[in-house]
Amino acid sequence: MKQHFFKATILASAVFLAACSTTPTTTSTLDQARSDFVMANNTPNISAYAPLEFKQASDALNEANAAAAKNDSLEKIDRLAYIAKQKISTAMEVARTKAAEANIAGAGKQRDALRLEARTNEADRARADAEAARAQAAMAQAQAADATARAASAEDQTRDAQARAAQLESLLSDLHAKQTERGMIITIGDVLFGTDQANLTPDGMATVRKLATVMQQYPNRTVLVEGFTDSTGTVAHNQELSERRASSVASTLTTMGVARERVAMRGYGPSYPVAANDTANNRQMNRRVEIVLSNEGAPIAPRAAAR
Template identity: 70%
Template sequence: MTPRFLKPAVFASAILLAACSTTPTTTPTLDQARADFVAANNNPQVSSYAPLQFKEASDALDRANAAAAKKESLNDIDRLAYIAKQKIATAQEVARAKAAEANIADAGRQRTELTLEARTAEAERAKREAAEAQAAAAAAQQQAATAQQQAAMAQDQTRMIAERAAKLEALLVELHATKTERGMVVTIGDVLFATNQANLTPNGMSTLRKLADVMAQNPERTVLVEGFTDSTGSSSYNMDLSQRRANAVATALSSMGVPRERIAMKAYGEAFPVAANDNASNRQLNRRVEIVLSNENAPIPPRAASR
């Protein structure tokens, strides 16, 4: 029988005593024991943590009530009531002690859970930071590899540019090119054309082939072909001859693989002489085709006004 079912039995005994006599025998100690029993019975901790002690207290109180019902001596009733009262107090004390132990154990479990949660969170944080550090290291390694690759490519490009510039310099020296504000100028003199004609001689074609090689190695550059004559003959004839000779050079370069859009032409006839037209040697210098090679990625500026 659990303590929760003891209270009705006590009340039943009290009712029985009342039926037997209009003046039931009791003592202040017995009344106090009964009150203590009711309080203990209403305390859930007693039934949870001290069921055996409370059962002993209930049995002791039953004995005291039985003595009172039999109208035994007040000393005997007091003695039995005192024993019941003490056992009730014992049950209450045991319940309080065990409840305190349970609270301490629960607090310990909570601390353990909190500690475990904290350690788990710390472990997760450390794991996350380790993963982030590993990812950062991998990214840094990739960046270093990329930088190294870019540096190698830059070195290769610099080397290629230097080699190309050296080859260009050598070819331009071979072609007797002259450096001007408009760019490098290669002059094809009158001796590289058939006399009074616009047809290039084999030597003239050889010169242009070298220039075509320069253009192939420097695809960003363009050329401007300018034709000139001496002052002998009419202006219209000289303009036509300079035009035909410039066109012959442009056509030859195109046939050697230089894209036509990279070649511009301009005929000046007898304008812009480089020497006086007073003797055969000077007139021969004026009969020429000038090929202006542009600076890298820069347009060729126009020729200055006629002198």
């Protein structure tokens, strides 16, 4: 019995010293519980009369000290410290009661008084155990409420993401955007520019304005503006025209409030045709600007090499 008692005492002291070495969180309740434990440890005959109760008190104090060493919440530390205080008090009461019973074993009147005291202590211990059980139940209830709140928050985030995706899809449908691995692609055809010019027509400006609205509502997205021409004319002229048209669209976006660092541009001249350059209609399809809107928070992949 005495060996079991000393092990419990050493364990509680070790936890307390380990906690102190890392400057843990503490509370007045925990400080009082530690003081009560030292007092109980110095109580004569406690190892003989209340070994189980004192072991339970030591374990409870270890748990409170561990919570303090981990810097858990003050509420949790107080709750565990309170439980430890109750168990220390119970151990001391049990030891005092049993010692008194041993000393007055032959005295009837005193025996009756001690029995009454023992019943009172038992009731106090039952109340202490009930309070500890209520504290543990309150902790479990708080943990369940926290888990419910986290689940509700995750569900709200999912709904928000779905709503934003639907809103983006609605905005891009007006621009006839097409989903690709690189991102959403909006095409500005040749008819939205002046003939052989880089200036946008009023309809072209309206298209770019819709895209600027999307960019303002989705700040984690960027755009790459790519210009293309047909194969008619010199390579140098076509390259210069594709660059000027891409630059015109990029500049228009920035004047409409899109940050310059979110807009990149590139001219490809007659490269990457979408149709053969054998008819007027096909050549007009090749004269275009493609605006690649990035996926959320992702870079735009480079265009594959032209064949």
